[in-house]
Amino acid sequence: MRHLFADLSAFRRDPLGFMREKGNGTDEPLVKLALGPQPVYLVNSPELVKPVLNHTEDAIDKGKYIKKLKPAFGNSFLLMSGKESKRRREVVHATLGRSTVLEQVPAMAATIRQLAGALALEEQFNVHKVTGPLTLRLISVALFGHQVLSPADELALLRAVHLIEHELEEDMFRIWPRGPKSWLRRRRKYAEAHRIMGLVVKRVRENAGSSSVLTSLEEMGLSDNDIRDEILTMLLAGHHTTASAAVWVLYYLTTQAGLADRIARECAVVTDDSGDIVAADLKNAPVSMALAREVLRLYPSAWWFSRETKKTVEIAGHTLKKGSALIICPWQMQRHPAYWDDPDSFRMDRQFNNKAYIPFGVGPRTCVGMGVALLELQLLALEFASAYHLSAVSETPAPEPRASLTLIPPPIELSLTIRENIAFDEAAA
Numbered sequence: 001m002r003h004l005f006a007d008l009s010a011f012r013r014d015p016l017g018f019m020r021e022k023g024n025g026t027d028e029p030l031v032k033l034a035l036g037p038q039p040v041y042l043v044n045s046p047e048l049v050k051p052v053l054n055h056t057e058d059a060i061d062k063g064k065y066i067k068k069l070k071p072a073f074g075n076s077f078l079l080m081s082g083k084e085s086k087r088r089r090e091v092v093h094a095t096l097g098r099s100t101v102l103e104q105v106p107a108m109a110a111t112i113r114q115l116a117g118a119l120a121l122e123e124q125f126n127v128h129k130v131t132g133p134l135t136l137r138l139i140s141v142a143l144f145g146h147q148v149l150s151p152a153d154e155l156a157l158l159r160a161v162h163l164i165e166h167e168l169e170e171d172m173f174r175i176w177p178r179g180p181k182s183w184l185r186r187r188r189k190y191a192e193a194h195r196i197m198g199l200v201v202k203r204v205r206e207n208a209g210s211s212s213v214l215t216s217l218e219e220m221g222l223s224d225n226d227i228r229d230e231i232l233t234m235l236l237a238g239h240h241t242t243a244s245a246a247v248w249v250l251y252y253l254t255t256q257a258g259l260a261d262r263i264a265r266e267c268a269v270v271t272d273d274s275g276d277i278v279a280a281d282l283k284n285a286p287v288s289m290a291l292a293r294e295v296l297r298l299y300p301s302a303w304w305f306s307r308e309t310k311k312t313v314e315i316a317g318h319t320l321k322k323g324s325a326l327i328i329c330p331w332q333m334q335r336h337p338a339y340w341d342d343p344d345s346f347r348m349d350r351q352f353n354n355k356a357y358i359p360f361g362v363g364p365r366t367c368v369g370m371g372v373a374l375l376e377l378q379l380l381a382l383e384f385a386s387a388y389h390l391s392a393v394s395e396t397p398a399p400e401p402r403a404s405l406t407l408i409p410p411p412i413e414l415s416l417t418i419r420e421n422i423a424f425d426e427a428a429a
């Protein structure tokens with residue numbers, strides 16, 4: 001019998017490499033991992049993803065790993081199960097539905113354009129440092145409308161995220177409890193983060209009084225604290241993940257020969273006479289959408305997520321006893337050579353309706369922000385490619401990302417110069 005912790009040090013050393021090594025080297029649909037006393041399985045077959053994620057909550061539900069996010073997300077529906085979670089999810093989902101979000105396209109595009117203009121004045125910039133504040137602003141625009149979050153609020157929220165992120169990362173796969181010093185440090189940081197977040201949410205509520213999501217949450221009869229937690233969840237879950245993918249969108253625009261030109265041409269098709277993107281025409285912009293999708297295949301920001309069995313469950317010939325963890329790892333499955341040709345290469349001609357393509361999860365708990373995240377990434381590509389020429393200042397190819405709660409991109413430095421013209425010749429198209 002293998003030691004209960006046999007895989008722990010390899011996992012800690014290189015989580016991304018570990019998952020690929022465990023899953024890609026075998027056709028076992030469920031791979032047992034020795035990460036501690038709790039039985040943990042990697043879901044290694046796309047055929048099992050739906051059965052696991054669509055299972056009734058009384059048998060397979062979100063488990064103890066996600067509960068560790070409670071210090072950040074509080075009492076929000078992301079961490080709940082059952083009727084209350086479903087009720088809240090429906091309200092949020094309605095606000096983030098495609099038709100509602102499309103109404104915010106002019107404001108979102110203008111936000112991106114403003115940032116790009118400011119970056120063009122810089123000699124060079126670190127991409128992740130700018131996509132964090134940008135996606136925070138964009139998700140706030142999508143949810144509450146224009147200019148609800150001030151630049152000072154954005155900085156404050158980013159600081160709060162920074163305070164708790166490291167601590168959450170440390171707790172995620174911790175086996176033994178913290179010592180008193182470390183426990184106190186965590187308590188202090190969380191308290192400070194909560195204070196900051198509380199102040200920001202208060203201002204969001206004051207400034208966005210009539211926005212639909214706030215009104216709907218209030219009409220549901222949620223307490224002030226619960227509304228605070230739902231808002232924070234959307235801002236936190238919504239910006240960090242998208243910011244990480246946004247880095248790679250700009251990176252590939254810079255490094256893939258001809259891609260920026262193709263997207264600039266595509267942008268010309270979806271803009272009106274004043275140069276503004278027309279939301280209803282975005283369906284005619286497949287290249288920028290394929291870029292966003294391929295980026296999320298190679299670099300799924302939510303690189304893993306999990307479920308836990310609430311009773312004994314039979315899956316793929318395994319009897320999983322109550323309390324077993326099931327890890328779903330888009331990072332590993334989306335680079336599995338059995339499901340993808342040349343899996344490590346960036347290729348936009350792929351079929352994304354592949355069962356092994358799961359950057360937003362599937363089933364009843366699939367990402368509520370999927371539509372808005374894809375829209376943000378698409379608008380980013382269109383706005384940058386149409387107006388600027390991007391050049392890489394840091395090394396290419398870029399180093400691999402780091403695995404934290406989400407995938408953290410490496411520092412990538414780019415510079416922008418104003419695009420002179422687009423070559424409209426068909427041959428280049």
Ligand code: HEM
Nearest residue numbers: 078234237238241242302305359360361365367368369373
């Ligand atoms: C590229 C960006 C994003 C990625 C890769 C991503 C990924 C995911 C994944 C994989 C899940 C499912 C987790 C599970 O089944 O346990 C999820 C859930 C969730 N996401 Fe996203 N997400 C992104 C953007 C957003 C945005 C913009 C929002 C804004 C509101 C958001 C809010 C949420 C929430 C609230 C849930 C929980 C849903 C539930 O439990 O019912 N995400 N996300």
